[in-house]
Amino acid sequence: MNEMPSTHQKRLAIDEQICALLFQRKELSAHIKDSPTDEMMKEWAQKYGLNDTYLAMIFSVIKSEKHYQSRVEPVGFRHYIPVLQSQQVGDRIYTISYVRQYENASVVQLLIDWDDEEDSYQDIRQRLNRHYLGLFIDQHYECHHTGASGSDQHESNRYVVTPPLPDDIQGLSFIFTEYKDVFEEKPTGLTVTMHC
Numbered sequence: 001m002n003e004m005p006s007t008h009q010k011r012l013a014i015d016e017q018i019c020a021l022l023f024q025r026k027e028l029s030a031h032i033k034d035s036p037t038d039e040m041m042k043e044w045a046q047k048y049g050l051n052d053t054y055l056a057m058i059f060s061v062i063k064s065e066k067h068y069q070s071r072v073e074p075v076g077f078r079h080y081i082p083v084l085q086s087q088q089v090g091d092r093i094y095t096i097s098y099v100r101q102y103e104n105a106s107v108v109q110l111l112i113d114w115d116d117e118e119d120s121y122q123d124i125r126q127r128l129n130r131h132y133l134g135l136f137i138d139q140h141y142e143c144h145h146t147g148a149s150g151s152d153q154h155e156s157n158r159y160v161v162t163p164p165l166p167d168d169i170q171g172l173s174f175i176f177t178e179y180k181d182v183f184e185e186k187p188t189g190l191t192v193t194m195h196c
Contacts, residue, residue, distance in 0.1 A: 078102060176193075
């Protein structure tokens with residue numbers, strides 16, 4: 001009878017260690033979204049007597065952790081913080097005009113403008129296959145892309161940042177990275193950084 005609680009307690013201790021390791025991994029990979037290679041997972045599966053498909057499933061859930069987090073809806077509007085930062089990359093100009101401050105979050109809006117007199121068929125196909133722009137400020141902030149809208153020669157991307165940014169944002173950098181996927185694993189090579 002004494003062995004059962006002991007085994008149970010040991011299992012709980014291991015479960016807590018798993019949670020602690022997940023937290024450490026999250027801290028280390030705040031801006032780097034990567035997973036072990038298939039070869040590594042096969043090697044670990046053999047080493048620890050696990051199934052490689054099972055491991056792949058676990059790491060797939062780990063990389064999508066931010067999609068399981070509850071989304072914060074900004075409430076209690078306070079004021080605007082003027083930013084007025086732009087950067088031109090190729091034929092496009094990226095602009096943050098201001099940040100909206102709320103009691104529980106900040107909202108960053110990235111505007112993208114370009115001047116194409118005539119869109120080719122290839123341009124239209126590329127627009128239908130939109131890439132994902134992720135925002136990173138630093139490891140203390142969660143940045144959630146909440147949608148994009150636009151028209152010819154203009155696009156607007158909205159990000160909810162929690163906790164709220166300080167009212168004095170001097171010294172912060174807004175790093176926008178383009179990805180082919182929402183898991184932020186396949187960067188296209190485009191990065192736009194704006195320093196305040």
